[in-house]
Amino acid sequence: MVERSNSMQARHADVVILGATPGGIGAALAAARRGRKTIMIEATPYVGGLMTSGLGMTDIHSLDAAGSVFREYASNVLNHYIETYGPESEQVVHCRQGLRFEPSVAKTIFARMMGAESNLETIVSHELVSVEKEGDSLTSITVRPMGGGSETVYRADVFIDATYEGDLAAKAGVPYSLGRESRDEWNEEYAGTLYQNFRTKEVLPGSTGDGDDRIQAYNFRLCLTKNRSNQAPFVKPASYDRNDYASLTEDVSAGRVKGFSEVCNTVMIPNGKTDTNNYHYCLCSTDLPEENQDYPEGSWAVRDRIVKRHREYIQGLLWFLQNDEELPEWFREDSRQWGHAADEFEDTDHFPPQIYVREARRIHGEYVFTENDARRAPGLGRSPIHYDSIASGDYGIDSHATRKREPIGQNIALEGFMAIGFLTEIYQIPYGSIVPQRVDRLLVPVAVSATHMGLGTIRMEPCWMQIGYAAGVAADVSLATRRHVRDLSVDRLQDELLADKQVITYLKDEPWGTETSKAVQYFGARSFFPGYEAHPDEDVTVAQASQWIAISRLLPGGKQLPCLPATAAILPAGADMGPKAPKQEPTPEQYWTDQPYLTAAMARRWSQVAARVMNAPQGEWFAGEKETVTRGQFLNALYGFLRTARQH
Structure with a gap:
């Protein structure tokens, strides 16, 4: 890291990131690992935001909904304590699989992860001065040392604002919100003015749900x-x-x-x-x-x-x-x-350097994430499904206080201090929430497009880190396909994220990181499953397989997908079909009632035709002695064909 601009007054990179928060680090690692020249600029002398500044108790319930870069970070933490103190040590027990760590350890882990990337340069102690745009496109930013000094212009093809405050987005002209929405604005049950007994979760009188400009309280996380x-x-x-x-x-x-x-x-x-x-x-x-x-x-x-x-x-x-x-x-x-x-x-002086900015600006993006996006969707067994999901979150919606102590709180409540973890579900984070309105070539993975209530769950560092990682991958996809980040193929982005073991759809019954999990998560974002279970090990019916094929033809890469054979009794070419009296055979309805499950032989026939017409490898999806095909096997094949077609 450098603390002063070098003598060069104008520099270029593929990706420039403002803010070395965990979200910024996630973005930087993703872009740099894909061969993109990446420069990350931080206003303070410190890298890692709250995770290196005292927040050592990770604010997620478990690693179940976490993937990619945060799992990598947690694994590195666990390995650090194992290698330093031994696998049976109390330090290993207390780190809880890498979810709890000392600030100095977080600093060491981040430095190691960033230092391994030759395409990544990190510049600290520099503040944003101005931006340049061509039409709606952000083309450069100008920064200078915090203590004063010469300015440097950084040009890039993609910019990422990973600051807690949304400074780059605001400077570039992205509209944003501050404060709290009313209940009525987005139909959020717990929005606006609220007095809650934090122990019992009882809502107290005075909870009018009015919106205002109040910001939830900040503090420092002490060690x-x-x-x-x-x-x-x-x-x-x-x-x-x-x-x-x-x-x-x-x-x-x-x-x-x-x-x-x-x-x-x-x-x-x-x-x-x-x-x-x-x-x-x-x-x-x-x-x-x-x-x-x-x-x-x-x-x-x-x-x-x-x-x-x-x-x-x-x-x-x-x-x-x-x-x-x-x-x-x-x-x-x-x-x-x-x-x-x-x-x-x-x-x-043993006091953490970074104040805990729980919430600041929230951009206006292509989608606004609300309280309802993290609660049970009416009629579904899960939170609302997002086609453009790029990550998953798992933390109960909460907010810290917005007013000091007052009589109406009855020595029980501070206004604005609330939590509804008992109503929060594991949820998907849509790509549209990091794509700002009005400004192109910019992604905003920290000051995301959300209401105050929606940000009440997204605002956790592991979540921001994974959203940042998705932003870095999106920058690479944008460059590779020569399309603005606003217009890139979400399916192609999800293919890349799933290849990196990002969790875009949480499912209880599909282990993280398997080949089948990629397919199941992808189709989970296409509403294939109404709840948190995909039942990948159950046999798939012909009715379900036919329906999945029909839906998949509407997806990028899927228009050439063939139908299933109309019967499982097709003879190979060269075999004599006669004598045959079709009118004496069961009707199609009776035939499929008697044989409801897709056979492996039928699936192989289908995949042979699909591979030929789509110019794709046939794969070994239906190999083996089992006569039927599981849901996971069929979805894996279907996803394989779609993904291959999108890569052409």
């Missing part, structure tokens, strides 16, 4: 420890204001708060450290509602002021918990067990 030998003390900031925290004394007296970890949520990660977050049941924790309103559209000077306020607020909170004399001694003693992990964030 703390009880290990005295690796502890740096909490520091009282010069701006300390006890009034910020005084309400906690009453909470403690009333029994609403019973210790340090009921103010600061201390989730354990390896080596006795924590990912310390806001405690969701405490009304005065590390979040700072209302004081981030100017951040999304603010200059860097404005943002720095807001970051400083949040940092000093949290420093003051930690000092208060250990030292305020109105807190009981037992509480202060409990708090004094904790300190910053001394071997983390050593260049920033």
Whole structure:
């Protein structure tokens, strides 16, 4: 990485990415691995966003809906702890298959993954100054060192805005939203003004569902420890204001708060450290509602002021918990067990450098992802199906508070602080949500096109990382096919993503990463399955196979697909067919009622004709001694023919 522009004032790359967040890293790895010259530019001195800045407890339920680059990252984390401490070590147990990690480990893993790519260059400490467009097409961006210095122009064929704030999209003229939509705008049940008891999920009076411009609260994800030998003390900031925290004394007296970890949520990660977050049941924790309103559209000077306020607020909170004399001694003693992990964030006084921007701008894209896209679709056994799915998400919709403590919250709720994980399903993320309106040659995988409620589940780093990866693959497909990212073949993009083991359709009964899973996921995005099960090991009926062929003729590459033979009793050429009395044989209806399942012999005949007319290899899809064909086998063959045709 370099920290100053070189003497060259204009540079060109295939793909230029703004923002070295996990979403940006995912995009950069995807593009660079496909041979594209890729430059990633970051405003801060740090790479990795929140994942290297304290967020060590991965916000997904499991790896089931994750694929490609995030699985690779998690595998690298697990291998790090195995190789460093041994396979039976407590560190391996605490890393939970790579889903929990220390900030320094995340930094090491990302550096290793990025350093392996010769086509990738990362430039840090540079800010966006301006953009150039030809008509609607973004053609270049100009950046300069954060501390001042000469400007450099970067031209590219595809740009990717992976910033948390959507800065490049905004500068390029992409329309966007801030704040919260009302219930009525997108028919979202939990949108707008809401007071919820976070424990019971009961909705309280005052929940009018009105929209507004409020931004959910930010904080920092701290890395703390009880290990005295690796502890740096909490520091009282010069701006300390006890009034910020005084309400906690009453909470403690009333029994609403019973210790340090009921103010600061201390989730354990390896080596006795924590990912310390806001405690969701405490009304005065590390979040700072209302004081981030100017951040999304603010200059860097404005943002720095807001970051400083949040940092000093949290420093003051930690000092208060250990030292305020109105807190009981037992509480202060409990708090004094904790300190910053001394071997983390050593260049920033053990405090994470990146503020947690949970939400900022949300672009207006070709599709707007809403609360309803992550809930059970009426009439289906799953979330809504998206033809253009590029990734899957698995985190309950939530939002942090948008208002400070107030009487209407009844010492139970902060307005805007809500979660409906009990209603959230594993969902698909459509390509249209990262394709902005009005501006071409640009993809936006982090500040995606979503409502406040929709972003409430997408906004998790593993999800952003996978969407970023899809954006990087889309950039490559755009370049390879010489089509704008807006106009590229979604099917071709999905072929590439599935080849890289991205999960575009989650299914309970098809293991991740198999050959059949590619076909099943692809057709899952074509509404072949009404729920989360494809039943790939069940025998396929001729009725189902015929229907699938008919639908597939409408898909790119499928117009030449032949019908199934009208009978399973066709003799090979050269065999004498007579004597034969067709009128004495069963009717077609009776014939297929008696023989409802597709036979392997019939499937082989069909695939031989399909391979010939589509100029494709026949494959061994129906080889073996089994007389019937499974659903997975037939879909695998069908997908193979479509994919081959699209590559021609």
